[in-house]
Amino acid sequence: MTLTLQPHRDVVGLSDGSLLVDGQWRAASSGRSWTHQHPASGESLASFPIAEQVDVDAAVGAARKAFDDGSWPHMRAGERIRLLHRYGQLLRDNADQLRGLQAMDNGVPLSFAGVYATSVGAAADVFDHHAGWVDKLGGQTLPGYQGGEHLAMTLREPIGVVAAILPWNAPFLLFAQKLAPALAAGCTVVVKPSEFATFSVLRMVELLGEAGVPDGVVNVVTGPGEPTGEALINHPQVDKVSFTGSREIGKHIVRASAGTLKRVSLELGGKSPTIVFPDAPDVGLAAMTTMGTVTMGVSGQACVAHTRALVHRDVYDQFIAAAQGMAAAVTYGDPFDAGVLASPLINEKQLNKVLGYIDKGRAEGARLVCGGERPDGELSAGNFVRPAIFAEVDNSMTIAREEIFGPVLSVIAFDDEDEAVRLANDTEYGLGAGLYTSDVKRVFRLSRALRAGTIGVNGFQIEPHVPFGGYKQSGIGREGGQSAFESYTELKTVMLPV
Ligand code: NAD
8 A cells, every 4th residue: 555645744854854952953963863664554754863862962951051041931921821822823723734744653544633632633722721821820828837927938930851752642632741831831841752753743843933932942852762762861951751651661761760850750551441331321332432442543552542341241242242333333544545544553563562462362261252353455564453352351361451552442241330340440550441320429439439540421531621640550640731730840938037
């Protein structure tokens, strides 16, 4: 298959290199590069420079200078608010082009690029939301504890230089979830896109310059985890690492940050359950929504995909039949084709990992209801796997415990509410959970009982102004809303004589 690829190869100024340091696009000092091969076709689309220590030093140095000279952290609130709104509008104005770049990166089809996590509109909304926090960066005034001789005043100040390290599955939203609060708070940033989603992020950064963000405030280094990411997370001049990616690299970043006690926020993986009771308003819809999170758009390569369906025995067969219908509706191919609904897996390594889990599911005794095979014909050149549903899964099986990051649903039966809660919480992760029931008291009971950061009742959505993040090994901290904004600040106390 040859991709349609009308759009956008020239927009990112690749001829000048794709590192941005102090407002200048440039090549890496080493001259080394890697080639991005499209996951749907295997086509080689572009080569990007690999930033090494010396390039990272330059990018962090530029961010440090832009922070320390004070003009960005102390920019007038009104000016910063207007700038962030202007950027949100620029994203919307360039949405068609950005969607094309995302399709070139990770193969998310244009047909799905209006859906929250992979949409440009959501990223723009996140910038608008955080623009609203700029003039609310307040503290408290407290009375003296010992008597009336002094007051205590608290101030929130920007944390400093932030390293923003991104994954590839939702480049617009995840860029926005880090950059919007960081810039709103007055931080400066070095961004490292994933080596599998570089086009989208370079254009997002280029548009920051068009919105009027001064040189040096946002810098970019491209490259893989080693050497580029490593140089960033170990850099003594970086004050905070804001990371979205796998649990393993998240743990590694915590260890690396110990050297200079950097602040760290982590958005990691999940093994999110969805619980379906017989009194669900619509069991079929619950099944389709759940299956949708593991198939449509990114083919289950979503941190918060509901990959464990815990289904009451009375509606188990009904649930599986409806999920199977959804699986059959998924279409693959050229992401620029309007009829295509789901992406390939991002690379061959991920493809083999997912196929390995499907073999393991069978070997451990789960029943493969449908899918799990690779399509043939022209699709065989891409990293496609047909959506798999496993029934009769036990929560101790590997497919129920490990994050697969692919189109695989495990369906587990339960008999009563206590068992459902026990199974839902029996995981090392705690990112999301779904709950399908018409019983309001049960909603309250289970919302309290489930150990997960975001719970969807009779549906699932995320919005720019609400906190999003994980319990347990799904991460540290929250993105979205006030808590995200505050995580890019330090709290200072000033004792004032009166
Ligand atoms: P990954 O951990 O392989 O890579 C993420 C980023 O870290 C990439 O930019 C990569 O180059 C960089 N990196 C890799 N090694 C590094 C190192 N040693 N030092 C510094 N940086 C390094 O993850 P991925 O495959 O890009 O993304 C998939 C993972 O991300 C899944 O586990 C998924 O659940 C998680 N994710 C979480 C959320 C969330 O909000 N919780 C959102 C999207 C993805």
